[in-house]
Each structure stands twice: as structure tokens, then as C-alpha cells.
Amino acid sequence: MPFDKSLSLAAAALIALTLAIGGWAMQLDERALLSDAQTREIDVTALVLATAMEQSATLSATQAETVARDPEVASLMRAGDRASLLAKSRSRLEFLGNLAGVEVLHFHTADMKSFLRVWDPDNFGQDLSRFRPMIVAVNHDRRLRKGLELGVRGLSLRAVSAITDGEQLVGTVEVGVDLKSLTELAKAATGADFALFLDASAGVSEDGTASAETGLKMEAATDTGLFQRLRDGGQIRLSRDSYLEKVEIGGQTLGVMGRPLLDFSGRMIGTIVVTRDLTELEGHLARSLVTIAAVSVVGFLVVFSTVMAMLRGLLLRPLQRLTAQLRDGKAADQPESLSSLPEFRELQQAVRDAVGERQPASAVSFRAENRR
Template sequence: MFHKFRLWAKIMVVMGIAIGGVGAVLTFTNLANMTRLVHSAERSALDAHLKAINNAIAAENRTAEALSALVAQMPLVQEKFDSGDRKALADLFVPAFKTLAQDYGVEQFQFHTPPATSWLRVHMPQKFGDDLSSFRFTVVAANQAQKPVRGLEGGVAGLGARGIVPVQHHGKHLGTVEFGMGFGQPFFDHFKQQNGVDAGLHLLDKASNGFKTLAATYGKEPLLDGATLARAMAGEPQLDHRSLQDKPLAIYAAAVKDFSGKPIGVIEIAMDASAFQSSLDASRTTALVVGVASILLGMVLAQWMARHIIGRLQTVATGVEHVARGDLSSTIAVPGVDEVADLAAATRAMQDKLRALVAEVSGNAARVHAAAQEITGAVEGQAATSTQMSSSVAEITTTMEELSASSTQIADHSRSVVDIANQTLEGSRKGSEAMQTVLGRMNDIRNDNQHSLQEIVALGAKSKQISRVMELINTVADQTKLIAFNAALEASSAGEAGKRFSVVAGEIRRLADSVTDSTREIEAKISEIQDSIARLVITSEKGATGIAAGLSASAHATERLNDIVSAASHTSSAAQQISLSTQQQKTASSQVVIALREIVTASSHTAQSITRISQVSKEMSQLSARLDELVHQFKLGAPPAGQA
């Protein structure tokens, strides 16, 4: 489907997808970053509130320790504690407990004897006694280490901020004194009043394996589920979002630890997230608007760029179409220094090379056609001469056969020469005249044969010239193939835009293949002509040898006939010599007949060869005319600058 689109549409689709994808990714990334930034800001704000709570708890622990240290350092307290006078200590501290509770938030204070026995206890509601059943680890730790211990710990009065300090008298460790500060609903109400955020404390309930709310400003139930609280208690602070009474809340949960650093519950902090959510919504809207605007602007720029590129490519395509139609006179002009301008320059270079190539091929085709016409005329003349020579040789052969028969008869009747000497003299004269005629004809045959041999040699030289022309045509065709191959490579690198150019390159290459096939066929025909010429030369040389032998024999026969004429005028005593001469004449006549028959055979072969040469020359003339017709399909304009 995509390959059927126009190039500008493909560019628009690809760039639209790319720009849209980039815009979507950037928008999504920006929104995600903004969300993370808002959540980070929320976490930072909530973490600051958590630190404020921890600082408040630490302040309560330090206050408890400070009160405990103050009491532990009183000499009267040390003396009464060492003497076991609980009543004196009770009279001293019970009246002041109400003031401590109101002004400092003290919920209880105790004296302990090692390891952790409650010796005197005062707490709210106001009450004191000597309950010896309570056992607490903070007291044990302070008595064992004889050092102050502070932190959160549960007890009879519930969870509180404890400050435990050892009491000594004259270097003797007596026990510890403990102040417990309030750590319940008033603490969190006060925190909300100061910081404007809700907070709560949820302690781990071992019985139900869940969480039980100790105090909270937003209700009796945790805002987060048990699994989230469990992860927070495990040491991984949790940030979540909830809506409470149509108000968005950012909820932060973190573990709270006792005096020993062991997690005992989870503190939840709930903060109004409306401002953060508004900022996030505004940022999301801005990001979406900017993303859509960027995509639209990118599409407009992509359309402009696509039309710019397509316009330049269309100029090149139009020029290539002219070349495809065989019009090499147009010029492809594309300004600029980009790839399209390079393509136009390469196309112009190809056009110039094609123009020069076609011009050269056209000239060579004209010369080949003229040479073929000349060869055809020469071969036709040679064929006529060969036919005439064959007729002459046939006539001579007939005459020599008759002469051979006459010689045979003369030999048979040589014994009667004496009786018919006068008749023999007359016949010898006739024979001498006939031999003179034969000798003259043999000279004509030899001259014709020499002329034919010269014509055949000249024909061989011209065929070699044609071979050189064919080699030039083959070179031009090979260069045309190479140019077509380079053009096909350029077209393939141009992609879709180079398809038409590739068609032109293919047509040029097929034309070059057609020229190559034609030249190969012409070369084959010329090779056949050269073979026939070679055979004809050999045959003509053999004929010349036979003609020379015939001339020699004819001359010899003439001399013998003259002898016969001379002998005929002598007496019958020369009859034996005449008989011998007639036997020699018979032999010579037979040799002449054999030589003439060979000449007839050679003349027949020569005629056949010349006929074949004539056919080949006509075919070569037709092929050269076809080549000239193909070349003239191209329309050549003015030659490029710098060329003749």
C-alpha cells in the first residue's frame, strides 16, 4: 500500500509519524517528569512534616530526661531514696505533679529499684502507689548501664515519651527516676494546629496482626491499607493519594521507633494536595498544547520540504523522460548543491555521453553501411567474372576432351600414318591451329584467374577492415553497456524517483545488447566470408597451377604438331617417329583434360563461394541499415561545449 503513494505523500506520512511520535514521547516524558516532580515535592513536604513530628517526639523525650536528671541530682531526693523514705518523696512530689502535668505535659513519674521494680509512682489521673508488678526494658537498661535512657515505650499508662536517669548517693547506685510525657491525641492535635496537616499514629496489634490507631486527627481508621502500612513499618516510607470529602490528599507513612530503635508502629501524615494537583493539571495542559502545536508546525514544515524536494525531482524526471523518448537535445537544469542537483548533473553528464556515443555510432553505422554496399558491388562483379570464367573453362574442357579423343584415334591408327601421311599433314595443321586456339584460351583463363585472385585478395583486405569496424562498434556497445550499468546504479540509489531513469538505462542497455548481437552476427558472416575467401584463394592458386600445366602441355602439343607437320612432309621412314609422337600427344592430352576438369571443379567452388559472399554482404548491408535506423531514433541537439 505504501509503495503506491507519491513521494511527497510518503515524506509527509513518514515525517508526520516521526514528528507525532517524537511529540507524543516528549509530551508523555514531560508529563511523567512533571508528575514525578510534583510527587517529589509532595514527598519532600511530607517528609519535612515527618521530621517535625520526630523532632517533637525527640523534644518530648529530652524534656522527660531533663526532668528526670533534675530530680535525680537533688541531694534530698538521693538521701530519702537511699533511706527508703517513700512518704517523704511522695510529700515532696505529689503536690507538684499537677503543676508538672499542666505546664510540661507530664503524665507520670516513678522511682525504680533495680532491676525494674516500681518503688514510687505518680500519674494522671492523679494517683500514686507502690505497684511492684510492672516490668519495663527501659528501666532495666538504665539500671544495668547506670546511664540515662530516653525514648518511646509502652507501659501501664500506655505509649509515652520516657526519660530515665540513674540515681546515686555517695557513689552507690540506688535505682532510677523516670518522667513520662504525654504522647496521644493532644500531641497530634497540637501538631495539626501548628503545621496545618493531619497526622496519626497506628501501633502494631500482635493479637490481630494488624494496626490499631493510637491517635489521629482524621478519624479512628488508617487512611492507607494494611499492606501499605506494613511496608512503611518495614522501613520503606510510602507515598499515596486519596480523596477525603472530595479533597485530594497526599498521604505519607513511615515507621516510628521506640527507645531501642525497634519499629513499634506507623505515623501517617495527610496533606492537602490541591495546590500540587492544580500545578500538575496546568503543566499537563501546557504540555499537551505545546505538543500539538509542535506536531502541527512540524507537519507544515514537512509539507513545505516535501514539495520543495518533489519540485526539484520533477524537473529531473521531466528531463529523463525526454531522454527516454530519444530526445537528447534538452538540458536538465536544477540549481543548488544538494543531492538532487548532483543527480541532475549526473543526468546531464549521461546525456552528453549518450549524445556523443549516438553521434559516433551513427557515423560508424554510416561507414559500415557504405563499406557493406561496396563489398556487395565488388562481390557481384566477382560473381559475374567467376561465372564467365567457369563457362570458358567448361568450353575448353569440351575442346580438350575432343582433342583427347582425336589423339586417341591418332594413336590407334599411328601404324597407318605412312599410308595417309598427306592426310596426317593436313590434320596436323588443323591440330596445330586448334592448339594455338587452346593456347590463346588458356592464356585468357590464366589472366582471368590472376584477376580473380587479385579481386579475392582485395576482398579479404576489405573484410578485415570491416572486422576492425565491427571491433569499434563492439567497443562502443560495451561502453554503452557500462554507461547503462552506471545509470542503473544511480537510478537504484535514487530509490523511487530513479525508477523512470532505470527504465531509460534498461532501454539503452537493450539497445547496446542489440547492437552487440548485430555486430556479432556481422562478425560471424565476415568470418564466413574470410573463410570462403581463403578457400577461394587456395582453389584459385590450384587453378593457376593447373592452367600453367595446361599452357605448358598446350605449348608442348603445339611443338609436336609442328613436328608432325614437318614429319608429314618427309618420307614414310619417319612413320615410327610420328607414331611415337602421337603416343606422347595422347598422354599430354589426357593430362590437359584432367587439369581442365580440376579447373572446372575449382571454378564451381569459386562460384559457390562468391555467391555465399554475396549473400553475406547483402545481410551485412541489411544489418548496417538496421543499425543506422536504430541510431536515428535519437534526436541530437547541438553538441556539448568543447566538442566538435
Template sequence: MTIGLNRKLLFAIVSLLLLLADALFVLINYRTDRAALDAALADDGEQLKEAYELGYSMTLANMEQLATFVAGDPRVRETFSDAVDAVAAEGGGGGGKQAAELRQELYQSVASGWQQMTREYGVRQLHFHLGPGSTSFLRVHRPDKFGDNMDDLRHMVVDVNSDHKPRQGLELGRIYSGLRGIVPVFDLHEPPRQVGALEVGTSFSLLVDTLKQSVDADVAVLMNQARVDHATWQRPDDAVLADCGCFVEASTSPALSQLLSAEGYIQAPLKLSDPVRSHLVWIDGAPLSVAEFAIQDYLGIRDGSDLPVGRVVFWRSAEDLVTALKQATWQNILYAVIGFILIEAALFIGLRFVFRQLELEVDHRTEEIRQLNSRLEVIAHEDYLTGVCTRRYFTERLGQECNRAERGSSPLALLMLDVDHFKRINDTYGHPAGDVVLSSLGELLRANCRNYDLAGRFGGEEFCLLMPGVMPGDAFNFAEKLRQRINRSIQIPGQEGEYISVSIGVALFQPGIGYQELIRAADEALYEAKGQGRNRVILAASSAIAV
């Protein structure tokens, strides 16, 4: 009887320990799976931020290019110059009769172009400013409003009129936040005299709509109420979201208010130095992945302010991720229950065998985790469409190679490639055809690389190729052969005999320059190739001596 009791006690103790072990097994695997989910959210958040920064910089570049184009028109320059003189002669401000006539003439000269810019580029502002400071002469988007001084709001205009240098950036405004490009306007005299500034601007609405289409996620831009109030920005009281103390500048979904008050949403403010904040929230029981980061405006950047102007929020359904986590958890629970039953049944005849099975299961799960981490690392470094490396990884490697070339005085070449008329391909044959072209170009670049070369996608249809150890003359010859090979190899899908062409800029590493200067030199050579008619190779001016 004593032996029986001892056996039952031993069985109960071992069973209890086994039960605790099974529970621990489920917990460990759950935490591991949750950590993998959090890592996937963080990686996705970084990619969304990169997509935003690319779209933001391209929007600003478009605004500045449009402003430069309009400001360079001789008729615009002459009319605006005469108008500036008329305003000065008529007492300043909005001027008098002559200034009004010249204002109308200036409006007529840009009206047709203004309509095209609003239609094709989403431009919302075309504004001529008088200097010094910022006094409105002509709002093409609102020609009846002029003569008001905006020194306290248009800081970029004030700075452009002060140092005659173009600028671009985000700036708070009286009605909405503008993504603006501002350039000086000069008269036709020799030497030319700056007579004012031209501002071309758009709103965040265009950018967030474009981002939603490209990344398949809803986007919102929220402005800090403290920064808005400090800038004397006037908005109705009902435009403030009480839950976050912010203004909704732009949003692709009316569900934003639900998101900001949803279970799990983090209300803590973001700093400019903070990484992307990625987390899960629930709305009506449905999980959403949220990624948000702080942004700064021109004034904050110029003055070194630590207070961000606002933040960008991305969100989309996380149903697949959460479902996968639940399935993995229930699968682990099922494994534990089955293992417990089997071990209980065979406890007296095979404890060692059962423990061995548990070890194998743990090893199996560990290998799955290792493979998942490996896949995540590949995703972080490789562009999913073209198979070449991402811009972020390419830039890291370029910096390393520049340092190595500096130490060892070894040659190093950088090629920047851009598909000619790629927008026309997308617009004419559709984005699937454009994707096939980019994928084929990525495959061709990888096939023509040496083992120690590195091909990357720099953004959109722009690619880059890093060639360590290549001699200056060989780099240019290789680029020319590559251009010819692309011109006869990559055909537009469905268009027999119609091949793409590329423009290539080549830059050679020179001692004492950094990787950013090398990128800039290659990029300038690329755009010179574009300017000379495309489908050609141009060697950067800074590299010509080396050749």
C-alpha cells in the same frame, strides 16, 4: 497518478511517524515531570523525618531534665529514702502504715511541681519506682495505684535501678506508649546510695500536635500489633485497625482510617533500615502526599531487634503538585498538537525547519529540568529561613574537614551558638519576631564567614560555624568579636534598643577524635556558657591545652 499515490503514501508515512514522535514527546516529558514530583516528595519526606527526630529527641530531653530536677530536690530525696526503708521494714510491695504516710508526704512535696509540669510541658506521668527491678511506690498522676511490679514492662526502670545511669526513650505501656526520661534517685548520705528511680513521661499526642503546627501536615503514630502483643499490652479489640494490623497511638486527624484504606496507599511493612517511603494517595479524588518511616522503642534498640515497634505517618494535600503535573502534561499535549498541525501544513516546504523546532523544544524542556534539579539541590542543602546550610549538610562537611585536619595536622575550630532566652522572644513578641531574629542571625553569620568557613543551623535557635585553618587563639577571639557584634547588631523587631545576645561554645579539633566528639565538646562548652549566665564565650575543656 503513480507519483500522486507515492506522494500521498509518503505523506501518510511521515505523518504517522510525526504522530508517533509527538506522542513520545508527551510521554517523555510526563515521565520527567513525574520523576521530578517523586523527587520532591522524597525530599519532603526526609525533611519531615528530620523534623520528627528533632521533636522526638527534644521531648525525651525535656522529660529527662524534668526528672533530674525533681530527683535532685533534697526533700524528695530524703522522703523517698525514708519510704524505701519503711517499705523494706514492712514487708515490701506497697509497704504498710509508715510507707503510706511517707507516700502522702512525698506526694505533697511534688504536687505543685506536678501541676506545673502537666500544664507547661504536657507531662502525663510522674512515677517513683522501688528497686531492684520496678515496683511502683507512687504514681503522682494516679496516687491510689501502687505496689505493683512492672519488671516485664518498665525495662528502662529496671536498667536504671541496675546500673544507676539515667535513660530516655520510647517504651510500650499498659495504657499508652510513653516518651520517658528516667533517672536514679539517691539519698542524702555520703557517699549517696541509690534508693530507686524516678520516671517522667508524656505521650505521643503532645509531639504530633507540635509537629502538625511546625510542618503544616497531619501526623499519626502507628504501633505494630505484633510488638504490642509480645509486650502483653492490653487494648480493646476496636483499637486495632484491621487494614494495617496496628494500633493508632496518636493522630492529628480523624481522616487517618480513610488514608490507610485509600487508593494508592502502600500496605507493605516497613523495616528499620528502609528509607522514608514517600508516595501519593487519593481520598475522594483529592491527592495527598504521604511520608512514613519505621521507629523503634528502647527495648528493641537495647536487644537489637529487627522488628520495628511501629511507624510514623505524615500526610498533607498534594493538590498543588498534582495540578502542576497535570498542567505540564496538558501543556505538552497542546505543544504536540500545535506542532503536528504546523508541521503537517508545512511538511512539503520545510521538514528540516519543523524538526529543528522540535529539537529546540526538547532543549528547552531539558534546561527546565536541569534548573529544577539545581533548585532541589539548593533546597536540600540550605535552611530556608536563615540562608545557612542545613544540619545534615553541615555534619557531612564537618566530617570531611575533620578527616582533612587529621591527615594534614591542620587546625580546625567549631563554634556552637545559641540565642539566649529565645523562647521568651517567641512567647513575648510572637513567632514572626523570632523568625526575623533567626533570619538576621543567619545573615550576619554568612557575612562574617571567610570563603572557606561554613555556617549552619543545628536546630531551633542553635547555630554552628566551622572554621578550617584557624589558630586556637584566633578562634576564641573571633568568637568573642562575633558575640559582641551580634549583641549590638541584631535588634528584636519593634523593640527599639533591645538587642539579642548569644552564648558560644568553642571546640578545637584534636588528633584522634571524630566529628561527633568535636560537636559534643562544643555543645558542652555552649551549655557551660549558658550555665555561667549566658552572653559569653566558653572554650571547651578539651581545647584549653591547645590554646
């Protein structure tokens, strides 16, 4: 390969490699920043559901305390007048259901038996002390409790308050919120999908015995098919620490975050799962890779062309002309400079001097040859 091409290729390859390494380092920084941005975005998204659950728990607690402090409620509970209590409470449950997704208004006797389920008034009399620790706790110290609790029907966001008549405990009341409505509300606010998965082994039966089931059971979800697929694919698991994974589904890059789901006592009973479409953020990283490759290729071509032109204009062509002059014996007779490079002008002058010193001897030899 000619000298000019070899040197140009070497220089261009070196520049292109330098650009590629610099771009790769920048891409690593961008990937780290992108990962942080994705984590923050999903964290903020998950916070929306957590905030909605906290607000709903506060609402439930407020309503439970309001009902518990109503003297008429205490009087009806003490008298065991289920029909009058139902007539008084039915409109309240309907109003709270329309206002804030409240689906549970449940009264319990002082011996922790179900007295009145306002949404299902014919279902009462069960001993709740075996599988409702929140009711047991409130019955014990008469302090308000609120939060998640896992019962026979599954998970519910509840608040339980003591109903007293003077110093006497006459029962307790609970207000519960529909978790499905909370996940749908969070999705409407963020555009992400949410699901609550329960540890099946944490459930209890009405006789107070632990559940024999294992694995994760979906309690509420904004996209049942999506979360079933994620569960079957192993992207959803129980963990005491938050985790973030990315998965490709249907040409989309989804970020999947799992956070521990705790009941009112702090016991882990499942996991909250948030999924968000990260395709746009991942596309930014892909575009940066294309940009790095394009800059490296353009840099290679520009450097190759520039070095090639400079070598030919400043060195190779002057050398070719000087070689031609030497071949024709005219090097000493051409005073003009063949190149703007000072080093080449010095070389050209040295060649003239050397040719000039040998010129007489050559002429004598030439005359001698002619005489023969």
C-alpha cells in the same frame, strides 16, 4: 489522496511523533524529579515529628535528672513520705504540663514498685519490673534512659533517672510526654497529618506476659478517621524500612510514608505514619502532559499547513501550469520560469527543448494533412 496531502500528512505526523516522543521523555524525567521531590518533602515533614520527639525526650531527661538530684526528693523517698512528695511534685507536673505537654511524673521504689503517680496518687504498689524494662535497666546500672517505651497504658515518651542518697539507690523517677500533643505540634508546623501505630503483639500485661492481640493499634493521630481508612485499605503496615505510597482520597492525592517506630532499646514496636497532600505537585505533572499534547497537535497543524503551502506554491501549481502549456502546445513559446526551484527550472527547460525538437515534424505532418 493527492500527493500534496499525502506528503504533508506524512511530514506532519513524523514531526508530531517526534515532538510527542521528546515530550514523553521529558515527562518521564519530570515524573522522576516529582517522585524525588515528594519523597524529600515527606521526609522533611517526618523529620519535624522526629525532631519534636527527640527534643521532648531531652526535656524529659533533663527534668528527670533535676528531680533525681534534689536532696529533698531523695530524703522523702527514703522515708517513704508519699504525701509530702506529692505536695512537692504536684506543682512541678502542672507547670511542665502547661509548658511542654508533660503528663507523667512517676516515682518508683528501689525494688521497682510504683511509689507515687503524681497525676493519680491513689494508684500505687504495682511491681513494675515485669513490664517496664526501662526502669529495670536504670535500676540495674543507674544510668539515665530516655525514649519510647510500651507499657500497660500504651506508648509513652519517657526518661527515667536514678535517685540516690550517696552510694545508695533509693528509687527512680520518670518524666513522660504526651505523644498526642507532639503530633498536633508537628501538624501545626507542617500542615501534614501524623499517626503512631503500635504492633499489638508487642504489648505486655501487668503480669509480664506478652499480649495476645495482633495487628496495628492506633496510639495517637491528628486525623483519626483518615488513618483508620488508610489502615483498613492496607496502606499502613509494619516495615523495618521506610516506604512511600500514594493514594486518592476525596479527590486528593495523598502521599503516605511509613517509618519504623523504635523503643528506647532499638526494638521495633510499630510505625510512624505521615500523610501529606500532594495534589498540587501531581497537578503540575498533569499540566505538563496537557502541554506536551498541545505542542504535538500544534506542531502537526503547523507542519501540515507549511508543507502543504510549500508543495503547492513551489511544485504542484508550476507543474499544473506546465501541463496546461504542453496541452495547448505553448510550452516552447513561454520563456518565463514557472517556479523558483532550480530543479523545476531545469525540468521546464528540458521540456521546452524536447517540444522544440519535435515541433518541425509536427508542422510537416500538419501541412500534409491540410493538402489532403
